[in-house]
Amino acid sequence: MSRKQTIKLTVNGRAFERLVEVRMTLADFIRQELDLTGTHLGCEHGVCGACTVLFNGEAVRSCLILAVQADGASLHTVESLADGDELHPLQRAFQDHHALQCGFCTPGFLMTARAFLKDKPLPTREEVREAISGNLCRCTGYQPIIDAILQAAQDLRGLKEHAK
């Protein structure tokens, strides 16, 4: 029993070891301890989806997980998407479709979409709507975001075909 604990985890392929307070949320850990400030915090009680990251490959709300619970886990944050200056197809599609305005909610949408498209590579518009229903956007509007995700689905499929 202790109020501090050492955790080891992998974030975007890099191994980290840190001593953390047990009450620190994973979202705060990612931002404050690892300086990965791409993950945003909106509501901090699981409603807005801005803090969505991949936890062992699954999209989760990082504000609802304690950092200590990620001991041994593999995380991916929005910083994992681009390859250097090369944007990920999802990011490019968001840019092409003007699917971000202020950009605050964007990291959450991107990571949600990333997990969703892995599960459902060729979704219908209705399925995309449902997939992003747990993410709030207050300025862009949802239609361009849906358009972008559908576009990215096509692009990712094209890349896969190409790779074959």
Next chain:
Amino acid sequence: MKPASFDYFAPTTLDETLELLHEYGDEAKILAGGQSLMPLMNLRLARPKIIVDINRLSGFDQIASTADGGLVIGALTRLRAVEKSALVREQNPLLAAAMPLIGHFQIRNRGTVGGSLAHADPAAELPALAVLLGCEFSLARTGGARVVTAADFFLGYMATAIEPGELLTEIRFPTWRPGAAWAMDEIARRKGDFALVGVALNAELDGTANLRDVAIVMFGVGGKPHRIESADSILKGRRVEPAVLRALGQAVAEEVEPDSDIHASAEYRKEVGGVLARRALESALARSKNGVKH
């Protein structure tokens, strides 16, 4: 740092978990999927002194069928695993249909079956389903265990029969009767949000399409899932026709005693509850006629 300070334990065995729960009693709070507890802690509406994180336990996240064709689901099973389970679709289509109504997929990736039931939010889907189907809850404590039926498990607003020192370990779903007519529906402000009002319905049809054994449980309309006691007497031996649907809607609206809150008035919940019950019966019937399984 949002949550108030607490001492943290992450036991890896059931015995260790039960020892901790025994030692700390009502000071200890069990952390499972955290999708309800963590928001409360972030907002400091809950300030537990001791957190017992059960996510490192193994063997409590299994879905299996029982000898009599029911299901037994470990309390730590993620909702997303239930949603994706072919066994659940086969052996309890109503449970499978309820999953997409529970939160968003990011929530279901973490949230657990046991957590949702133990949290007992009156607007949650799983408690209503457990009452409707007559599930059994296995509770373990140091040196003992007991089984509580759903009817006795939910006591009131976020209150259950789980006593300090006890851990919900598994939930049993009774045998699914093939050919049952069923439906689950709700009204929420946004898909995946808690229901303002919801309904779960299960019925049988005899050879001449007359109803029998109709069970209806409403949720979001009071402190705990509300079984509509008059449902079977109104519907037994009847065919689904406009007059019967009207009578059911009226009975539901009269019987439930919802509260008003910022999202909806009690009056609205009563009215919508009646409409939802009618719709549920119609869609259950349509599903049964078409032989659609899901």
